[in-house]
Amino acid sequence: xxxxxxxxxxxxxxxxxxxxxxxxxxxxxxxxxxxxxxxxxxxxxxxxxxxxxxxxxxxxxxxxxxxxxxxxxxxxxxxxxxxxxxxxxxxxxxxxxxxxxxxxxx
Numbered sequence: 001x002x003x004x005x006x007x008x009x010x011x012x013x014x015x016x017x018x019x020x021x022x023x024x025x026x027x028x029x030x031x032x033x034x035x036x037x038x039x040x041x042x043x044x045x046x047x048x049x050x051x052x053x054x055x056x057x058x059x060x061x062x063x064x065x066x067x068x069x070x071x072x073x074x075x076x077x078x079x080x081x082x083x084x085x086x087x088x089x090x091x092x093x094x095x096x097x098x099x100x101x102x103x104x105x106x
Contacts, residue, residue: 015023033039071078072085086092093099 031037068081071081
């Protein structure tokens with residue numbers, strides 16, 4: 001019995017050096033141009049900066065709205081804000097007041 005007759009060829013023997021080189025080139029290509037590769041990294045950082053700016057705007061808007069809600073609390077409502085909202089929403093004015101319309105650019 002000979003041992004060489006029962007041995008299968010190894011992976012290197014089947015693919016050869018060219019096959020392994022192609023596999024390494026494919027993996028290297030994925031590292032550079034894949035969805036999480038080096039080229040996509042800059043784009044993801046730019047998107048992260050845009051989203052952080054959007055979050056900052058939304059947090060500022062939320063703080064403004066929270067302030068208005070706090071000032072409209074029925075227990076201690078801000079009279080100036082209540083008057084402003086009544087005049088704006090219901091078109092209410094005192095008889096001795098004058099309404100001066102402003103152009104949209106002002």
